[in-house]
Amino acid sequence: GAVVSQHPSWVICKSGTSVKIECRSLDFQATTMFWYRQFPKQSLMLMATSNEGSKATYEQGVEKDKFLINHASLTLSTLTVTSAHPEDSSFYICSAMGLAGVSYEQYFGPGTRLTVT
């Protein structure tokens, strides 16, 4: 089946620094990738939708200058958390839209746990 990887799987950074998270579709091309944020014991909250070669579409309430998304190729999207603060600590999950038979389905990455100290 389709595989989506994320790197790193966990990261600890100091307040004020920036952190980049990579999301790769390993065996398929993904024209659309999604970034989610998940707080403990809560559901997935969509942050933004990124299409290859164009600017990401951010959900209401998500600061685009703080969460920079780049979708430079059909297999790679990156999320950069700029000037991170402790409240940015969360589990970040990406997903990639891939063709499964005759329809498109989302495949999720394993997630990245960010802790800002």
Place this chain on the structure above:
Amino acid sequence: GENVEQHPSTLSVQEGDSAVIKCTYSDSASNYFPWYKQELGKGPQLIIDIRSNVGEKKDQRIAVTLNKTAKHFSLHITETQPEDSAVYFCAASLTQYIFGTGTRLKVLA
């Protein structure tokens, strides 16, 4: 926009018993309904899905039913095992996925 409600939020069953998780959605145009299993510290994994032109789908111990008229769909797990313990999310989709709030399933050995 679409709104998805999921019940129950927690569910404990004895090993070997069945578990049922229910979701309702608001947008009758939604046409794809996947179910995901998420283990602690991991990303969601698709376990089964159903499209709006189908009423029921089964894969070994897992089945999903869809009632388009009532706008609800359910996940059924039979002969539960301890390894089924996880958080389960439903989703409804037309152009993007809208997730339910999750059900924490605990299978007691």
